[in-house]
Amino acid sequence: MTTTEKTAAVSAPRTPEAAGSPLLQVRDLHVEFHTRDGVVKAVNGVNYSVSAGETLAVLGESGSGKSVTAQAIMGILDMPPAKIPQGEILFRGEDMLKMTVEQRRRVRGAKIAMIFQDALSSLNPVLSVGYQLGEMFRVHQGLSKKDAKAKAIELMDKVKIPAAKNRVGDYPHQFSGGMRQRIMIAMALALEPDLIIADEPTTALDVTVQAQVMDLLAELQREYHMGLILITHDLGVVADVADKIAVMYAGRIVENAPVRELYKNPAHPYTRGLLDSIPRLDQKGQELYAIKGLPPNLLHVPSGCAFNPRCPMAQDVCRTDVPALAKVADGRGSACHFWKETLHG
Amino acid sequence: MAESLTKSADREPILQVRNLVKHFPLTQGVLFKKQVGAVKAVDGISFDLYRGETLGIVGESGCGKSTVAKLLMNLERATAGEVFYKGEDISKLSGRALKTVRRNIQMVFQDPYTSLNPRMTVGDIIGEPFDIHPEAAPKGDRRRKVQELLDVVGLNPEYVNRYPHQFSGGQRQRIGIARGLALNPEIIICDEPVSALDVSVQAQVINLMERLQDEFDLSYVFIAHDLSIVRHISDRVGVMYLGRMAEIGTDQEIYEHPTHPYTQALLSAVPVPDPEVSGARERIILSGDVPSPANPPSGCRFRTRCWKAQDKCAEETPLLAVPAPFKDTDSPAAHDSACHFAEEKDVVGAA
Numbered sequence: 001m002t003t004t005e006k007t008a009a010v011s012a013p014r015t016p017e018a019a020g021s022p023l024l025q026v027r028d029l030h031v032e033f034h035t036r037d038g039v040v041k042a043v044n045g046v047n048y049s050v051s052a053g054e055t056l057a058v059l060g061e062s063g064s065g066k067s068v069t070a071q072a073i074m075g076i077l078d079m080p081p082a083k084i085p086q087g088e089i090l091f092r093g094e095d096m097l098k099m100t101v102e103q104r105r106r107v108r109g110a111k112i113a114m115i116f117q118d119a120l121s122s123l124n125p126v127l128s129v130g131y132q133l134g135e136m137f138r139v140h141q142g143l144s145k146k147d148a149k150a151k152a153i154e155l156m157d158k159v160k161i162p163a164a165k166n167r168v169g170d171y172p173h174q175f176s177g178g179m180r181q182r183i184m185i186a187m188a189l190a191l192e193p194d195l196i197i198a199d200e201p202t203t204a205l206d207v208t209v210q211a212q213v214m215d216l217l218a219e220l221q222r223e224y225h226m227g228l229i230l231i232t233h234d235l236g237v238v239a240d241v242a243d244k245i246a247v248m249y250a251g252r253i254v255e256n257a258p259v260r261e262l263y264k265n266p267a268h269p270y271t272r273g274l275l276d277s278i279p280r281l282d283q284k285g286q287e288l289y290a291i292k293g294l295p296p297n298l299l300h301v302p303s304g305c306a307f308n309p310r311c312p313m314a315q316d317v318c319r320t321d322v323p324a325l326a327k328v329a330d331g332r333g334s335a336c337h338f339w340k341e342t343l344h345g
Numbered sequence: 346m347a348e349s350l351t352k353s354a355d356r357e358p359i360l361q362v363r364n365l366v367k368h369f370p371l372t373q374g375v376l377f378k379k380q381v382g383a384v385k386a387v388d389g390i391s392f393d394l395y396r397g398e399t400l401g402i403v404g405e406s407g408c409g410k411s412t413v414a415k416l417l418m419n420l421e422r423a424t425a426g427e428v429f430y431k432g433e434d435i436s437k438l439s440g441r442a443l444k445t446v447r448r449n450i451q452m453v454f455q456d457p458y459t460s461l462n463p464r465m466t467v468g469d470i471i472g473e474p475f476d477i478h479p480e481a482a483p484k485g486d487r488r489r490k491v492q493e494l495l496d497v498v499g500l501n502p503e504y505v506n507r508y509p510h511q512f513s514g515g516q517r518q519r520i521g522i523a524r525g526l527a528l529n530p531e532i533i534i535c536d537e538p539v540s541a542l543d544v545s546v547q548a549q550v551i552n553l554m555e556r557l558q559d560e561f562d563l564s565y566v567f568i569a570h571d572l573s574i575v576r577h578i579s580d581r582v583g584v585m586y587l588g589r590m591a592e593i594g595t596d597q598e599i600y601e602h603p604t605h606p607y608t609q610a611l612l613s614a615v616p617v618p619d620p621e622v623s624g625a626r627e628r629i630i631l632s633g634d635v636p637s638p639a640n641p642p643s644g645c646r647f648r649t650r651c652w653k654a655q656d657k658c659a660e661e662t663p664l665l666a667v668p669a670p671f672k673d674t675d676s677p678a679a680h681d682s683a684c685h686f687a688e689e690k691d692v693v694g695a696a
Contacts, residue, residue: 206405211614236616277548279577290548
């Protein structure tokens with residue numbers, strides 16, 4: 001193990017411009033899918049931003065558009081059927097949607113990397129993990145096979161895979177779920193990106209392993225001063241690691257806030273309902289609050305506020321007017337006509 | 346629910362599990378299969394289930410909790426051990442006798458997408474138990490019964506002719522529950538019944554299950570990996586690790602006064618949806634992974650990941666019993682825990 005080399009190789013100096021201005025800004029992003037049954041509006045005007053060293057959690061249930069937004073940022077949506085009719089994705093001030101395919105490729109992986117939920121299906125089962133990790137260096141940096149392998153071992157050490165040297169030739173099925181997710185993290189880190197998008201990185205893992213992986217991710221983020229977008233449905237995971245949260249429902253952000261304020265005092269009935277509907281480990285409740293009804297079918301999103309059929313506070317105005325994201329406080333917004341009542345209710 | 350939580354000592358258990366073992370053989374060779382080892386999925390589990398209570402079983406993947414469910418249902422043959430239903434050993438029954446018993450023990454599965462036949466209508470799915478047990482409902486009466494069941498689980502009775510794909514995940518799980526209820530069973534074994542559902546829908550299904558329990562006096566064995574949900578619904582909780590029971594007790598004993606290091610680590614790893622609490626909590630982060638059940642560690646199975654492990658742990662298997670320091674005390678820590686060095690520790694931070 002070459003410890004000195006390792007630190008020199010992986011902690012290359014960050015560009016100073018990263019501080020202050022946001023690393024990534026998503027502005028009024030729309031994504032639609034053209035299907036046989038009609039147009040599915042998966043994302044309807046999403047805005048968010050992440051700075052270096054910051055963690056943004058995007059919270060939502062299945063079908064809320066949280067993963068589609070991430071895929072649009074990465075540029076890995078299949079188009080068609082997907083289409084981005086409107087919006088900007090600015091990375092360090094440059095709109096990635098206007099880049100050529102070649103320019104985009106240079107950003108992807110090198111500047112923005114992604115970690116997927118299911119490590120087993122994201123790794124190639126017939127290639128050794130060392131080969132797959134080394135591929136990043138061979139393709140992007142033109143390293144020789146031997147050097148790439150050495151780099152792969154360094155990375156595996158970095159993500160705390162025991163006996164990395166002996167395991168570099170092993171195949172994905174020879175690793176446990178937690179170890180595979182570490183390999184995915186190593187792969188995302190390989191080119192020292194400025195931003196990592198983690199899509200449900202721990203959902204498939206057991207709680208004790210989940211804690212290990214989240215810890216590792218937070219540690220590496222601090223070390224590299226990266227921006228992190230954490231996409232999840234788990235309100236618990238978010239509470240531990242995020243700086244700010246964007247809650248999505250039916251393709252829109254319904255509430256964004258710094259993490260503590262959102263948990264203490266949600267300003268949207270959906271967020272409030274979610275927080276009330278999860279049982280707590282430290283409390284034995286009586287009946288759980290249940291948000292009535294079902295998440296909407298995106299082919300037929302309800303008019304007005306998409307949440308209105310399930311909302312306990314819905315009035316006539318909610319069925320006709322789409323609420324804009326109102327400013328609740330600095331860095332806080334809620335897309336509800338009655339956010340004041342929700343906040344104080 | 347709390348009322349039904351009267352100390353269970355004076356009540357007759359409806360289900361008694363004694364030293365249940367399930368080993369899956371590992372074989373080598375094609376023609377002449379030679380057994381080279383065994384995956385010890387369940388290795389000596391004992392517990393009681395009382396009428397009207399919910400026993401939660403938690404553990405990580407591979408700990409054998411789903412195998413326990415299958416053994417209770419007799420879907421897998423136990424390698425050794427007994428399951429007594431009202432005093433009768435059902436683990437060795439077969440044929441007609443088994444069929445009679447099964448009427449009273451039903452199951453709800455995890456994945457509502459694969460546990461419902463996509464080519465059968467909802468009416469056929471919920472009515473199928475009546476084909477197998479015709480004595481439960483006279484032929485002409487079945488459609489009405491099925492519609493009643495749909496109503497009970499909160500679905501529109503007019504949906505009998507629809508197919509599973511026309512329903513959402515939460516609605517499908519309700520169909521699965523209706524099927525489980527059809528024969529009016531006494532025990533329902535639920536294997537991760539809400540893990541595949543969205544957060545906002547989970548609460549609806551949990552509330553439904555609690556309502557049905559009161560209404561039909563059901564006993565649940567509730568198997569899940571989500572410790573928060575298990576605490577919410579269970580009267581008693583058993584924690585499994587690598588085929589053995591690590592600790593078992595009432596929900597309060599397990600969650601607020603855990604004595605087994607594994608339970609403590611498990612509880613401390615669960616993220617609490619409250620930044621104020623989660624920042625202040627002590628986290629125990631276990632190193633390493635769960636060992637393979639084909640080659641479990643000697644002695645205490647948790648010792649390879651335990652921060653308290655000593656030589657004794659490798660040599661002597663700790664028994665599931667009230668630990669010596671708490672014996673004959675009134676302390677809530679006086680519940681069964683399989684650890685040589687059991688100590689009480691509040692990791693949840695319950696006020």
